[in-house]
Amino acid sequence: MHLPRKTFVLAMSVIALLGALAFPAFAQEPTPSDDEVNAIAKQLYCPVCENIPLDVCPTQACEQWRGTIREKLALGWSEDQIKDYFVAQYGDRVLATPPARGLNWLVYVLPPLVILASAVLLGMTLRRWERPVEATPKPHASETDADPYAQRLEEELRRRS
Amino acid sequence: MAIVGHFALILTFLAALFGAGAAAYGALRHRPAFVESGRRAMLLTWPLLTVAALAIILLLIGDHYQVEYVASVTSRAMPTYLKVTALWGGQAGSLVFWSWLMAAFATAASLRRWDRDRELLPWVIVVTMVTLAFFVGLILVPFPSLSGPEGGLTFSSENPFLRLWQTPQGAQLTAVFQPAGTLPLVPADGRGLNPLLRHPGMVIHPPMLYLGFVAFVIPYAFAIAALVTRRSDDRWIRVTRRWTLVAWLFLSLGLILGGRWAYDVLGWGGYWGWDPVEIAAFMPWLTGTAFLHSVMIQEKRGMLKRWNMVLIILTYALVIFGTFLTRSGVLSSVHAFAQSAIGPLFFTFIGVTTVASLSLLMSRWGDLHSENQVQSRLSREALFLVNNLLFMGILIVCFWGVLFPLISELFTGQKVTVGPPFYERATAPLWASLLLLMGIAPLSAYGRSSVRLLGKALWKPFALSLAVPVVLAATGMRSVSAIVGYWLAALTGLVTLHEFWRGAWARHRTHGENLLVALGRMVTRYRRRYGGYVIHLGVVLMAFGIIGIELFQTETQGTLSQGEQLTLGRYVMVYDAVAQWDTNDGRNVTRAVVSVYRDGRPVGELYPRRDFYYESQQPMTIPGVRSTLEDDFYVLLVSWEPIGNQAATFKVYHNPLVNFVWLGGLVFILGTLVAAWPEPEPEIVSRTVRTGAAAAV
Numbered sequence: 001m002h003l004p005r006k007t008f009v010l011a012m013s014v015i016a017l018l019g020a021l022a023f024p025a026f027a028q029e030p031t032p033s034d035d036e037v038n039a040i041a042k043q044l045y046c047p048v049c050e051n052i053p054l055d056v057c058p059t060q061a062c063e064q065w066r067g068t069i070r071e072k073l074a075l076g077w078s079e080d081q082i083k084d085y086f087v088a089q090y091g092d093r094v095l096a097t098p099p100a101r102g103l104n105w106l107v108y109v110l111p112p113l114v115i116l117a118s119a120v121l122l123g124m125t126l127r128r129w130e131r132p133v134e135a136t137p138k139p140h141a142s143e144t145d146a147d148p149y150a151q152r153l154e155e156e157l158r159r160r161s
Numbered sequence: 162m163a164i165v166g167h168f169a170l171i172l173t174f175l176a177a178l179f180g181a182g183a184a185a186y187g188a189l190r191h192r193p194a195f196v197e198s199g200r201r202a203m204l205l206t207w208p209l210l211t212v213a214a215l216a217i218i219l220l221l222i223g224d225h226y227q228v229e230y231v232a233s234v235t236s237r238a239m240p241t242y243l244k245v246t247a248l249w250g251g252q253a254g255s256l257v258f259w260s261w262l263m264a265a266f267a268t269a270a271s272l273r274r275w276d277r278d279r280e281l282l283p284w285v286i287v288v289t290m291v292t293l294a295f296f297v298g299l300i301l302v303p304f305p306s307l308s309g310p311e312g313g314l315t316f317s318s319e320n321p322f323l324r325l326w327q328t329p330q331g332a333q334l335t336a337v338f339q340p341a342g343t344l345p346l347v348p349a350d351g352r353g354l355n356p357l358l359r360h361p362g363m364v365i366h367p368p369m370l371y372l373g374f375v376a377f378v379i380p381y382a383f384a385i386a387a388l389v390t391r392r393s394d395d396r397w398i399r400v401t402r403r404w405t406l407v408a409w410l411f412l413s414l415g416l417i418l419g420g421r422w423a424y425d426v427l428g429w430g431g432y433w434g435w436d437p438v439e440i441a442a443f444m445p446w447l448t449g450t451a452f453l454h455s456v457m458i459q460e461k462r463g464m465l466k467r468w469n470m471v472l473i474i475l476t477y478a479l480v481i482f483g484t485f486l487t488r489s490g491v492l493s494s495v496h497a498f499a500q501s502a503i504g505p506l507f508f509t510f511i512g513v514t515t516v517a518s519l520s521l522l523m524s525r526w527g528d529l530h531s532e533n534q535v536q537s538r539l540s541r542e543a544l545f546l547v548n549n550l551l552f553m554g555i556l557i558v559c560f561w562g563v564l565f566p567l568i569s570e571l572f573t574g575q576k577v578t579v580g581p582p583f584y585e586r587a588t589a590p591l592w593a594s595l596l597l598l599m600g601i602a603p604l605s606a607y608g609r610s611s612v613r614l615l616g617k618a619l620w621k622p623f624a625l626s627l628a629v630p631v632v633l634a635a636t637g638m639r640s641v642s643a644i645v646g647y648w649l650a651a652l653t654g655l656v657t658l659h660e661f662w663r664g665a666w667a668r669h670r671t672h673g674e675n676l677l678v679a680l681g682r683m684v685t686r687y688r689r690r691y692g693g694y695v696i697h698l699g700v701v702l703m704a705f706g707i708i709g710i711e712l713f714q715t716e717t718q719g720t721l722s723q724g725e726q727l728t729l730g731r732y733v734m735v736y737d738a739v740a741q742w743d744t745n746d747g748r749n750v751t752r753a754v755v756s757v758y759r760d761g762r763p764v765g766e767l768y769p770r771r772d773f774y775y776e777s778q779q780p781m782t783i784p785g786v787r788s789t790l791e792d793d794f795y796v797l798l799v800s801w802e803p804i805g806n807q808a809a810t811f812k813v814y815h816n817p818l819v820n821f822v823w824l825g826g827l828v829f830i831l832g833t834l835v836a837a838w839p840e841p842e843p844e845i846v847s848r849t850v851r852t853g854a855a856a857a858v
Contacts, residue, residue, distance in 0.1 A: 034718035034810070045578045051436045053580075056429035056812075058771075058780045063800070096580035098565075103573055107565050111587055115554040122550050126543055129535040 032073035040069050040079050044086055044094050053096070163228055163322040166216030167337050170322075173209040173260070174297045176202045181290035188283035188389075196283045203271060203286050206293060207264040214261045217254055217321050221247050227347040229335050230254055230321040236353035236776060238746040243354060246364045250354045253300065253321035255367065259484070260296045262368075262375040267293065270379050270404070278396060284386030285379075292378055295510050299503060319503065353747065356774040356781050362422030366415055370442050373412030374480045377445060379404040380452075381477035384470055388521045393466065393528040398456045406837035409453060412446045413833065417826040428782030428797050430716065430814035432822065435584040437563045441483035444559055448476040451552035458542050461607055463532030465542075467522065468549070470529070474518040481511050486563065539610040544602040551595045558587040585711075589642070593649055596704060599697050600653035603660060622655035646708040654701040657694050664691075684835065692836025699829030702821050709818025718799065718812040729813050732794050733758040737766075739801055739809055749773040753798045753809055757787055769798040769811070790824075792817045 041055035046065055049057045054065055065086075072082045086094045098104040180202035187195025217230070221244045226232040234247040234254065249255040267289035275282050303318040323335040326343035334340055357363070380401035387397035419439065420432035433439065452472040458465045485507035522529075535542050562579045569577045604618040629651040630644045638644055661680065668679035684691040719727045721736040728734075737754045744750055752770040756763060767785030774781065787794040795814040802808055 034720070034812075035716075038716070038718055038812075045580065047576075051434060051578070051580070053429070058428070058782050058799075091575060093566075093576040093578050096578060097583045098569070098577040098579065103569060104577065106568075107561070107579060107583065111554075111558045111561050114557050115550075115591075118550055118553060122546055126535055126538055126546070130538065 032070055036073060037066055037069050040073075040082055041066050043083065043096050045096060047090055047093055162216050162220055162223075162225070163324055163337065166213045166220075167320070167322040169209045169213040169216065170257070170297060170301055170320075173206050173213065173264070174294060174301055176205045176209065177290040177294035177297060180206070181287045181294065184283035184286035184290070188280075188287075196286075199283065199286050199290075200271060203290055204268060206290070207261070207268045210257070210261040210264045210297075214248065214257055217248055217257060218245055221245065224351075226349070226351050227324045227345050228321070229323045229325055232325070232348050232351040234351070234354050236351040236747070239353060239359075240746075243359055243364070247354050249367045249371070250358055251321075253319045253323075255371075256296055256300050256319055257321055258368070259371050259375065260293055260300070262371055263289065263293050263296065263378065266375050266379055267382075270382070273400075278400065280390045281383060281386040281392070281397070281400075284389045285382045288382035288385050289378060291514075299506060353774075353776045356748075356772065356777060356779050357426060360422055360426050362418050362425060366418040366422055369411050369418055370415035373408050373410075373415055373442075374445065374484065376404055376408030376411060377449060377473075377476050377480050380408070381473050384473045385518060385521065388470065388518075388525050391525060391528055393525075395456075395459050395463070395466075398459060398469065402456070403837055403839075405449070405453060405456075406833060409446070409449050410830065410833040410837060412442070412449060413826075414830055416442060416446060417823075417830070420826075421823065424819075426781070426783065428784055430714065430784075430795050430797075430812075430816060431710070432819075435562075435581040438487050440559045440563050440584075441486040444556055445476050445479040445483055447552050447556045447559070448472055448479055451549045452476060454545050455549050458545050462542060464535070465546075466529040466531065467526065470522050471519075472549075474515065474522065477518070478511055478515045481507065481514070485511065533608075536608050537610045539605055539612065539615055541602065541605045541607045541610070544598060544605055548595065548598055548602065551591050551598065554591045555588050558584060558591070562587075592704075593646065596646075596649040596653055596700075599700065600649070600656045603694070603697075604656065619656070622659045623652060626652040626655050640712055643708055643712045646704065646712075650701050650704045650708070654698060657697050657701070660694055661691070688838055689836050692832050692834075692838075695832030695835055696829055697832075699825045699827070699832055702825030702828055704825075706818045706821030706823075706825060709821065710816045713817045714814060716812065716814045718810065720808050720810040722808050727811060727813055729794075730815050731760050732813075732815065733761075734767075734794075734796060734811065734813060736809060736811065739807060741801075741803065747775050749775065751798065751801050753785075753801070753811075755785065755796055755811070757794055757796075759794075767794075767796050769796045771798050771801070788820060790820050793819050 038055040042053050044054040044065070045051070046054055046057060046059075046062050048061055049059055052062075054062050069082055072085065077085070083095065087099075092098055092104075098107055100108055180199045182199070183195045183202065184199030187193060187197075187199060220228050220231050221235055222241060224231070224235070224237060230251060230253050234251040235244050239247075247254065249258045267286075270285060270289070271282070300319050300321070303320075320337060322337050324337065324339075325346040325348070326334045326336060326340055327346040328334060328340075328343050333346060334343060339345070380397070383397040383401045387393075416439075419442070423429075423434065424432040427434075452469065455465050455472060456469055459469050485504070533542075535546075537543065562583055565579055566577050569575055600622075601615070601619065605615055626648060630648040633644050633647060661683075664683045665676050665680040668674055668683055669676050672679065674682065715730060717727065717729045721727060723736055723738065726733050726735045735756045735758070737756055739751065739753045741749065741751045750770055750772050752768055755767050755769070757765055757767055765787060767787060769785035770783045772781045772783065773779070782797050782799075785796045793814075793816040795816055797812040797814075799810040799812050801810070
């Protein structure tokens, strides 16, 4: 089996980081491979081509950005350093997801909260609906059970399924 | 020609307004003559819009570049079929096309037999005609906008019949009629259609989405009509059931075709990028899917009446919102929103219709009480509610992801990107739960259901499905998400197949039919149920493919000299040759020839290319793909240096199982067709059940 992409990216960043730690003095390492460049470019977005990750964007501007990543990698920069560099230059929008600070927290917090709240609401509603039947078991339940016609139909439907 | 089209649009606008007004007046004052008059006005809109659309098409084919729209979307070099389809290649034309479809659907809906629900008719007319009038109004009404660097106030509109004029001072104007003292300005050639859109997939993809969008207006119109006339039964759902399915079919088809187009043309090795434009079309699909499921509960059990109203109102709002997102330019910047009045107009329209629909619903809240109650947390009703919750959850993630960059820009001035990782992480657990639910819910019974009953129906496929994670783990798969995903897909697939088997076997035993005949008869007889199951099987196949490509896609890139090779997994690619030439339709084509080997054996040549469009200065990367059911080997020509050793850079993707996405898509569409096919009998069966249940309460 092939390596999953995330593991690959992670491995790449570890390699890049180790490289940065191990050889801070040797700036002129061999040219980084395209794959190393793309592993970082994949996580960045240029401000011009909206919603196209940098690693696949065909424009000249993005070509130059990839060149910049290559230069920085050759200088021994780590993945995070390079990303920080682009953020400092062009703002948070170059990142695939907003950094979790300030107003941006809302991106990550709101959907789970709303979904959770709806789930709780649904659970409570279901319980409320169930309870009257349990509390007064006779009227609804027994009638349905007792009505042979409805029962037969239900049964028939179930059998057909 | 432009003037004819322009007048047709004006007449449509008036007819739509009159139709809505007359129908509403007639209904409120019990004047059938007014309703009839409104209906006739409505019947006029479609022929009128046909004239307008034909006028645009004739202008496009005839290279009338004085018409601004024609100049902006076509050029002389384009083939005729592309010129025709340029009708929806730009903003103004696509609005006309949208309106044309809307009028066609409204007309078709009004031609049905109305004997049983006469009182709904005027309100259906009102809703469809108000919507139509809004869209035609957008096209016609010139609105003030701040444009140009000096920020001067100018009037512009989305009218496709605007023509170019030149004043004696040399300034350029656009107007439908010749302004005094100007001369016609006829450009020698047009600017041409965006090259990305010149693809067969792109030619049919927008009409499919529009059809889906527009068709959803019909169930919404009936829902509103039911609310206004205080009908609390499920008549509106029954009447519009097929409309909803058709809308859903086209929306699904549009989404799948869009994915295919992205895979073939955009050159990033994927089919879905969580782009806001994609999500705009996806959101009504989500609410529509939830709606399709939950209406069954109302039909069978007389429950969830209010919720279904909420869902269809939401779907309508999202249809308009989707059109707004893609048409107002708000996505590139909130400031584009303020520059043209089309944004605020849309916004107001969405706000007004949503608030009006919801307050109408509130005022009828008491009428729409449930005829039944959920009796068990494992009953079909309860599980369908969970299904709805999950779809709504995905909707919330999508909605918030699209909206947040706008909010951030508005409040902090800081633009942010909410990209695929956000959506993938947030929706993956929801999709997985949906997959699981898809396996369990069809087995649970309406009304009372228990763990024992469910377990009895579930245990065989469940036990069988456990083999999948065991085998996967044994063969060395280490990704937990993939193993869980494949297990869920296997479970749902097996449950669904088991349902087919059980049904056919029962028929075989009771009717003595042979198994295949039994299967065929069963499916034709209960199209809705088994169509639904076929759709589920399609989803399982798609899930199989999606997990494959999302979790196991690999890629590599390298710059090669001729004769050199690039290796990716079991594949080796050798760069043989490259050629570059100009075409007569304004492109410069660079095409490479590469040979592909798999496990050392040659499997064919691929021709990745790069087209550069001179007129729009846009490059386009077209992959060379070797496609099998097992995987795709996808080669992109990233760049080429025509000097020296002719080195070229290639990017190569290995996309395992991606073809299951398309295969699943086909099965999915097939299932929808089965479910939407006319079927008189089960209607009667389910109605008897409902009456039986109602009588019991």
